[in-house]
Amino acid sequence: xxxxxxxxxxxxxxxxxxxxxxxxxxxxxxxxxxxxxxxxxxxxxxxxxxxxxxxxxxxxxxxxxxxxxxxxxxxxxxxxxxxxxxxxxxxxxxxxxxxxxxxxxxxxxxxxxxxxxxxxxxxxxxxxxxxxxxxxxxxxxxxxxxxxxxxxxxxxxxxxxxxxxxxxxxxxxxxxxxxxxxxxxxxxxxxxxxxxxxxxxxxxxxxxxxxxxxxxxxxxxxxxxxxxxxxxxxxxxxxxxxxxxxxxxxxxxxxxxxxxxxxx
Ligand SMILES: [Zn+2]
Numbered sequence: 001x002x003x004x005x006x007x008x009x010x011x012x013x014x015x016x017x018x019x020x021x022x023x024x025x026x027x028x029x030x031x032x033x034x035x036x037x038x039x040x041x042x043x044x045x046x047x048x049x050x051x052x053x054x055x056x057x058x059x060x061x062x063x064x065x066x067x068x069x070x071x072x073x074x075x076x077x078x079x080x081x082x083x084x085x086x087x088x089x090x091x092x093x094x095x096x097x098x099x100x101x102x103x104x105x106x107x108x109x110x111x112x113x114x115x116x117x118x119x120x121x122x123x124x125x126x127x128x129x130x131x132x133x134x135x136x137x138x139x140x141x142x143x144x145x146x147x148x149x150x151x152x153x154x155x156x157x158x159x160x161x162x163x164x165x166x167x168x169x170x171x172x173x174x175x176x177x178x179x180x181x182x183x184x185x186x187x188x189x190x191x192x193x194x195x196x197x198x199x200x201x202x203x204x205x206x207x208x209x210x211x212x213x214x215x216x217x218x219x220x221x222x223x224x225x226x227x228x229x230x231x232x233x234x235x236x237x238x239x240x241x242x243x244x245x246x247x248x249x250x251x252x253x254x255x256x257x258x259x260x261x262x263x264x
Pocket of ligand 1: 036097133134
């Protein structure tokens with residue numbers, strides 16, 4: 001029972017909005033996001049987007065950069081800089097890629113500050129406006145803490161962002177190249193078109209033999225071609241928030257460094 005109670009509670013937490021805003025877009029939007037990010041996301045992934053004059057959002061965990069994760073090389077700091085300079089958006093993950101529910105308030109602040117420091121060293125003025133929860137795991141306390149730092153946080157809960165959206169947990173449609181994807185994506189596209197909604201695709205590596213959290217280049221190409229053909233506006237998380245009037249409205253947030261001594 002304890003396990004069941006915990007599971008119900010986790011489910012409820014995932015659904016509790018903390019940052020509701022009305023999403024008003026004149027036209028349906030699509031964003032392509034990459035987590036962690038394997039080197040192939042920055043090479044094949046970025047190239048596919050750029051070939052159609054589109055840009056994506058890359059959620060970087062500084063502590064993973066230049067390392068091998070799940071058997072795949074992760075992009076290095078130089079590549080993060082190149083992506084930023086090419087107009088892609090760099091978003092924030094925790095520095096060590098630790099899930100946020102297991103972190104004290106102080107540890108969470110330290111993770112974010114450390115990643116902020118890493119990203120500022122990569123490029124002057126690089127201050128992410130959005131965050132992605134590692135593993136999609138979150139807690140209410142973390143949602144409230146991160147709300148002070150970021151305009152929006154992206155989870156891994158499936159769905160189209162439309163109407164009243166929780167900026168504390170933007171929804172996604174995963175792009176992992178499974179057979180189920182085609183049906184789910186088609187349903188999401190129709191929902192988004194009918195409501196001027198926002199589809200945020202997410203994946204990890206982009207290669208011919210992807211991990212189960214990544215996709216083949218053809219899958220990314222096909223999804224991009226489809227949204228363009230249907231008239232979606234393709235842009236980064238920040239660009240779409242701006243277009244919806246949700247970025248300009250925000251007061252300036254503190255930079256990603258500890259503003260006060262961390263407390264537990
Ligand atoms: Zn991640």
